[in-house]
Amino acid sequence: MSVVARKPGPPESAAGNAPHATATAARNFPLDTATLKHYLRQMVTLREFEHLGEREFKNGLIRGYYHSYAGQEAVGVGLVNALDLHRDYIVDHYRDHGHVLLSGVEPKLVYAELFGRRTGVSKGKGGSMHMYSPEHHFLGGDGIVGGGISIATGVGLALKQQKQDGICVCFFGDGALDTGTFHESMNLASLWQIPVVFICVNNMYSMGTSLERHSSLPRLVDRAQGYGVPTEQIDGQDVWATTAAAERIFRQVREQQRPYFIEALTYRYQGHGIHDKPLNYRSLEEETAWHARDPLKLLTDYLVQEKVLSHKQIEQLRTEVVASLEADVAEAKQAPEPDPEELLQDVTL
Amino acid sequence: MxxxxxxxxxxxxxxxxxxxxxxxxxxxxxxxxxxxxxxxxxxxxxxxxxxxxxxxxxxxxxxxxxxxxxxxxxxxxxxxxxxxxxxxxxxxxxxxxxxxxxxxxxxxxxxxxxxxxxxxxxxxxxxxxxxxxxxxxxxxxxxxxxxxxxxxxxxxxxxxxxxxxxxxxxxxxxxxxxxxxxxxxxxDGDYLVPLDQAEIKHDGSDVTLIGYGASVSLCLQAARELERGGVSAEVVDMRSLRPLDMAPALASVAKTNRAVVVDYAWQSYGPAAEIVSRLMSDAFWDLESPVLRVAGKESPLPYAANLEELSKPNVEEVVAAAKQTLRN
The missing domain is CATH 3.40.50.970 (Thiamin diphosphate (ThDP)-binding fold, Pyr/PP domains)
Structure with missing residues (x-):
């Protein structure tokens, strides 16, 4: 496979409203220091969770597929935190570790699921792509590209029929726009005025196929046109931008009971899965450009610059988080495997 | 009522x-x-x-x-x-x-x-x-x-x-x-029929005809036809394909020692194949004759009236299969 010539780094055509101007523009959205520190801890947790997960994958403790969330943290932190998960619901796709953690599931339960343990969030029967936690209103985890989009539409329809004031958000990747079900569901959601937010996490690659090789238009918001659904492209690297957009959009969807489409521009650091072959489909130059706008870096730079935290304090935070996650890994490793009789349980009632 | x-x-x-x-x-x-x-x-x-x-x-x-x-x-x-x-x-x-x-x-x-x-x-x-x-x-x-x-x-x-x-x-x-x-x-009242229970739809003693859905009608018509020739056929309606409730069919075969499975689906790998397999493993010693299948022919459903009729299982085939099991 040859590396397709493309402009490295966050492409201007796909970057929407001045994503490079992060140091000033997005900061207009007020986030107090307590919130920012909380977000920092969450982003560090998500990043380090995957680092330890990757290590255990390489150790053979995690089998099958492993889709790392590393690099996309500002998307989840901004969007999931803006939900009210007492009344709102999430339908996710296979890159679900970050989102299930943000919905409130303890890391040790996610690790236990990854290790195939009885204590896992899906009792060890789902694995990486199939995290479910109904009490956190987290309805999966879905291994099929585009598979959750119509389900989220149904969840939104149920909320509407039950006269609940919740909304449903659905995460999927840029590749999902190439499936028929995305377009069918956009039509249904608009036709029936369903309070669902379709969130396309555009990390620039549909597996190993870059945006310009799989999408007829460079801006996915343009491909979501034609259904009467408002669309918006946001900077997914900047937690101020994701937070601001989420709070405004979710309020609107809740009030107007109408769907919305968000394209969040971001980048995954690992391959599609961490088992991927060498990433010969993208350039080092491009990776470097995106790393320069790393979501964690943007946040820590700001916190240091504003003297909210020092580099040393941030490093200390990371050390604490890693120690806590290591304890979670250790505990999950100790958890028992499912009983053999579990094989045939939960198939039907 | x-x-x-x-x-x-x-x-x-x-x-x-x-x-x-x-x-x-x-x-x-x-x-x-x-x-x-x-x-x-x-x-x-x-x-x-x-x-x-x-x-x-x-x-x-x-x-x-x-x-x-x-x-x-x-x-x-x-x-x-x-x-x-x-x-x-x-x-x-x-x-x-x-x-x-x-x-x-x-x-x-x-x-x-x-x-x-x-x-x-x-x-x-x-x-x-x-x-x-x-x-x-x-x-x-x-x-x-x-x-x-x-x-x-x-x-x-x-x-x-x-x-x-x-x-x-x-x-x-x-x-x-x-x-x-x-x-x-x-x-016209409020009643439920269980989702996991097969049922005998017609009592008989010489041969068991097994179907589900529309093929049960073929079995019942065949049973009437067979009765005219002095053959008593029992008809089992599977009603559920998953799970399969084999008990009535097994009990019937224990009595008749012969069975024909009737299915509108294509014969190869179809539901009838599974039912025959269950009979082989669980009723083998009761059987006096190989279990036969009458099923859809291995073609897409054709348009022409004569071809469409040929493609579907029919009563005559069921009757013939039942009689064949009785030859052994």
Missing amino acids: IIKKAMHEALNMALREEMIRDPRVVLLGEEIGPYNGVHYVTRGLFAEFGKDRVIDTPISEESFVGVGVGMAMMGQRPVVELMRMDFCLRAMDQIYNHMAKIRYMSGGRLSVPMVLRGPEGPGPNPGLTAQHGQQLTVLFAHCPGLRVVSPANQHDAKGMLKAAIRCDDPVVFLEPGPLNNKQGDVD
């Missing part, structure tokens, strides 16, 4: 009664509203219950089946109609990967109490041809996580559909197309 009703009317009674009983029951499908359903199963329900309970969908099978899955996860009781069961092929990802598996993948923390229903097989009208009259039963019956049922008469159609709507598992409810307009006895 027992009344005469067509099968589509019996199914309509079931839907209406359950919609009155349980406000969570919502219907989705193509042309089920003002059009009244292509096969009349939803006739009158849009007028009675309105657009929020009887939801006409665009021709987006994959997505409206998925909408049903999402609604069911949220505690609604969606009943999703496929205009023809053939159109399941457009929705197979939702059926196989979501509807059937979410309970398991979530470690039993979620359930999908929905019904996917529609007519299968060559009928009610002839000439449905290759893409609208298929008997794809085995696609569903192969998949753990689904319950797959098919009624053989009007009474069962109503009672089983009501039971399917009340079931907490996803149920694929296969309405035998050839029987859609056929009249029979239905109880």
Whole structure:
């Protein structure tokens, strides 16, 4: 496979409203220091969770597929935190570790699921792509590209029929726009005025196929046109931008009971899965450009610059988080495997 | 009170009664509203219950089946109609990967109490041809996580559909197309027919004829024909393809020592093959003769009237197969 010539780094055509101007523009959205520190801890947790997960994958403790969330943290932190998960619901796709953690599931339960343990969030029967936690209103985890989009539409329809004031958000990747079900569901959601937010996490690659090789238009918001659904492209690297957009959009969807489409521009650091072959489909130059706008870096730079935290304090935070996650890994490793009789349980009632 | 009703009317009674009983029951499908359903199963329900309970969908099978899955996860009781069961092929990802598996993948923390229903097989009208009259039963019956049922008469159609709507598992409810307009006895009261129990539909002692859905009618007609020739045939209606309740068939074969399995589906790898396999493992020592199959011929459903008739299993073939088992 040859590396397709493309402009490295966050492409201007796909970057929407001045994503490079992060140091000033997005900061207009007020986030107090307590919130920012909380977000920092969450982003560090998500990043380090995957680092330890990757290590255990390489150790053979995690089998099958492993889709790392590393690099996309500002998307989840901004969007999931803006939900009210007492009344709102999430339908996710296979890159679900970050989102299930943000919905409130303890890391040790996610690790236990990854290790195939009885204590896992899906009792060890789902694995990486199939995290479910109904009490956190987290309805999966879905291994099929585009598979959750119509389900989220149904969840939104149920909320509407039950006269609940919740909304449903659905995460999927840029590749999902190439499936028929995305377009069918956009039509249904608009036709029936369903309070669902379709969130396309555009990390620039549909597996190993870059945006310009799989999408007829460079801006996915343009491909979501034609259904009467408002669309918006946001900077997914900047937690101020994701937070601001989420709070405004979710309020609107809740009030107007109408769907919305968000394209969040971001980048995954690992391959599609961490088992991927060498990433010969993208350039080092491009990776470097995106790393320069790393979501964690943007946040820590700001916190240091504003003297909210020092580099040393941030490093200390990371050390604490890693120690806590290591304890979670250790505990999950100790958890028992499912009983053999579990094989045939939960198939039907 | 027992009344005469067509099968589509019996199914309509079931839907209406359950919609009155349980406000969570919502219907989705193509042309089920003002059009009244292509096969009349939803006739009158849009007028009675309105657009929020009887939801006409665009021709987006994959997505409206998925909408049903999402609604069911949220505690609604969606009943999703496929205009023809053939159109399941457009929705197979939702059926196989979501509807059937979410309970398991979530470690039993979620359930999908929905019904996917529609007519299968060559009928009610002839000439449905290759893409609208298929008997794809085995696609569903192969998949753990689904319950797959098919009624053989009007009474069962109503009672089983009501039971399917009340079931907490996803149920694929296969309405035998050839029987859609056929009249029979239905109880107008509230009753349920179990989703996992086969039933003897006709007593006999010489040979066991086993079918489900529309093929039970062939078995019953064949039994009458055989009786005229002095052969007593017992007819077993499987009613459920997943799970399979083999007990009545095994008990029958213990008595008759002979069996013919009748199926509108293509013979190779079809439901009849599974039933024969179960008989081989669990009734081998009772058998006096090889178990035979009468099933759909291995062609797409042709258009020409003579070819269509040739492609389907028929009473004469069942009678001939039964007699063949008696030669041994």
